[in-house]
Amino acid sequence: MDSPPSSIPALTHPGVIWAHSLAPEVRVPLTLVTERLRLVPAEVCYAExxxxxxxxxxxxxxxxxxxxxxxxxxxxxxxxLELAxxxxxxxxxEKRYLVLPRNGAPEIVGCIGLMPGPTANEDFEIGYWANQRHAGQGLMKEALAALLVLLEGQSLYLTTASANTASQRLAKAVGFTQVETLQAVEPDGSDSFVFRRH
Structure with a gap:
């Protein structure tokens, strides 16, 4: 298993940030830039x-x-995109970030969602998906790691289908640990795994 990166340099846009009103210490920039990627909020202009x-x-x-x-x-x-x-x-x-190539190519590498808990004491849920054309290149790992650095100290969790080994590998690569199995919760009757990062 890959060990999580100790620090990922993330350049932040000098503009707006959002903060969870019930957990004001959690402040995340509107956009993030990594070595190969840009994370931006969903906008209708990305529909195509x-x-x-x-x-x-x-x-x-x-x-x-x-x-x-x-x-x-x-x-x-x-x-x-309009709803997001x-x-x-x-x-x-939910705060939904589109993951785009840093070079400005008009394509979407994937998406990361961050769902604040209903109260300040509850965990944030992370969700993500990747564009099949960019799978296996380490891009979603790079994007997730950059966002997670900014959420250091915040309790986070995600769930993944037991058969979704790619999602499980990604979760572990950015520092999540499997802590629970939810039995027969998937539409096909299979299990889900719960991963947490503290």
Missing amino acids: ALACALNASYTLHREFLAWSQPHWTLEQAAES ARDFFRCGA
Whole structure:
């Protein structure tokens, strides 16, 4: 198992940051830049790139993501991004970051969601998916590691299907540890694993 990076240099945009109103010490920049990537909030202008990424990744996603579908239209992608953009600054709503190439290529590498707990004492839930075209290049690990450095000290968890070994490897690579098995909770009756990072 890879050990988590001790520090990932993340350049922050000098502009707006959001803070969980119930946990004001948790402050995350609006955008992050890593060696190869940019993490930006969801915006409708990325609808075409999102539809392309999701359509290219259906075979990767269909077993593990309940919302996966064989074909996303431009309108469906735009609607999803519009909702995510609205939620980004809403207290208690998911903060969804699109992972883009730093070189400005018009494509989406993946997505990371951060769901604040309903109270200041509850954990944040992390979720993520990768564009199949960029799988296996260490890009999602780089993006997650950069975001997690900024959430140091915050209790985080994620769940993954027991059959989703790629997601489990990624969770472990950025410092999560499996702590629980939820039996027969997946749509196909299989188990889910709960991972935590403190």
